Amino acid sequence: MLKRIAVTDLCQGMFIHEFCGSWMEHPFWKAKFLLSSAKDLQRILDSGIEEVWIDSSQGLDVPDGSASLSPAEVAAEVEQLLVDGEKNKPVSASLEDEVKRAQKLCARSKEAVVAMFGEVRMGHAIDAERVTELVEEISESVSRNPDAMISLARLKTSNEYTYMHSVAVCALMIALARQLELSEEQVRDAGMAGLLHDIGKMMIPDAILNKPGKLSDAEFKTIRDHPMAGWTLIKDNRSINAIVLDVCLHHHEKVDGSGYPHHLVGDQISLFAKMGAVCDVYDAITSNRPYKNGWDPAESIRKMAEWSKGHFDQVVFQAFVKSVGIYPTGSLVRLESGRLGVVMEQHETSLLTPRVKVFFMAKSKTPIAQQIIDLSKLVGREKIVGRESPEDWNFPRLEELWSGLPSKNGSYFG
Incomplete structure (x- = not known):
């Protein structure tokens, strides 16, 4: 089970699933590893990272009574933080x-x-x-x-x-x-x-x-x-x-x-x-x-x-x-209908209703006709229900769907 804990609660034998911080805040190449040495534990404590995710199914768990948050609790905490206020971003070009x-x-x-x-x-x-x-x-x-x-x-x-x-x-x-x-x-x-x-x-x-x-x-x-x-x-x-x-x-x-x-x-x-x-x-x-x-x-x-x-x-x-945006342009999202789509553009006032280009059906794992839908016009009928990882779905060139630009040797910048 994944749990988010303070680094002060870390001990040798725990399996680190992920650091809660930017990549440049810690000296470790891989985020997932078994914490087996006192030296690595001290490096984490000295790095400035305050929290980590541990996987208790692959290593030691936190002692009973120690403070920890489950993914569901973290998700609720984050959702409350993000969905607050209105967006205000007028545009003059598509x-x-x-x-x-x-x-x-x-x-x-x-x-x-x-x-x-x-x-x-x-x-x-x-x-x-x-x-x-x-x-x-x-x-x-x-x-x-x-x-x-x-x-x-x-x-x-x-x-x-x-x-x-x-x-x-x-x-x-x-x-x-x-x-x-x-x-x-x-x-x-x-x-x-x-x-x-x-x-x-x-x-x-x-x-x-x-x-x-x-x-x-x-x-x-x-x-x-x-x-x-x-x-x-x-x-x-x-x-x-x-x-x-x-x-x-x-x-x-x-x-x-x-x-x-x-x-x-x-x-x-x-x-x-x-x-x-x-x-x-x-x-x-x-x-x-x-x-x-x-x-x-x-x-x-x-x-x-x-x-x-x-x-x-x-x-x-x-x-x-x-x-x-909560779902920035280029994000892969799942809609309530089961369709997968890539976020095309943000709505001027709503963080939760961007324009999305749908192109895939999650349940059947099959492509569908590409269509751009404006979620602000479908409130009560369609909505984003979650984020998806392009790697999980093997969509390596997802950027072409929203940008319309073919990549050149893996880069758009010559």
Whole structure:
């Protein structure tokens, strides 16, 4: 049986099913393993992870009376957290139209970020004017239809992750800033902060960044040093303002003080750094990496909600959910009718009634004629009853259904 427990209740002999935290918060290659050594237990306790899922059918159980939550209890807790408030995201272009523009913008953005990061590696200063122009282009696309740019930027191969992650977090920060009703100047600052938040990773060898196996303690420390390294790289650039510097330095802080590098607590963390923390984690866990495939978007939102009380600011996380949806574009969902579909586009005011392209019947396991349905017009007759894993159904190219774009060598970005 799966149970969620505090790491302080862990002991040798328990089977760890999953860590309740971002992949970059712990030094372990695999999330599922039998905890058999005191050294690994101590590494978990030192990592900042607060909770884990254990499988009592494969290892020791928690003692009677110890606090634990079953999957059903966690699901109820998360559902209450997510379904709160209304979405407010006007669009001026259809997903289909904006995807075509966003595809070209993603390719240009990747080239620009590769060039910019390359200049940083050679010791050159960042061209802030060039960064601003790129942020403006991304901002315009997000204004027309946030789902297109945000979802396309998520579809990256593991070897282009470092660059496209910056583009994706830029788009997410812009959408979140607008959801929080910040000024246009602050929206631009948020976008620039997203684009440059991981600049410190340029100082980390590719062999560590792209290592497919378990990181050593020294390698894990090197990864965790990237916020300070990034801040050091750009702190003397007069064209980069304090907001960008702050997000670069503090996007791995957590509201409970367990983050890094300064273990800030609550309101010691700025609004923009709190925004950066949410956007960074979402794109990281939805993206394929050398050591792990990305989670489905809807599953990622669900996981983040499980961690959110200690990890993220609640107001910021709620706003983020409203900006991308409980079932973000690209999510595989099951409808009450038994049909499977991929989420195409969010509804302007309802988190639970997106447009969905149905294409498969779950019970008979057979394809059906593809059809786009608007769940907001079918209230009481059809609804989403759950998330599904594309891997469980062997749908490896699900993105083609919602984007309409054939992949090229596994990547949409040339």
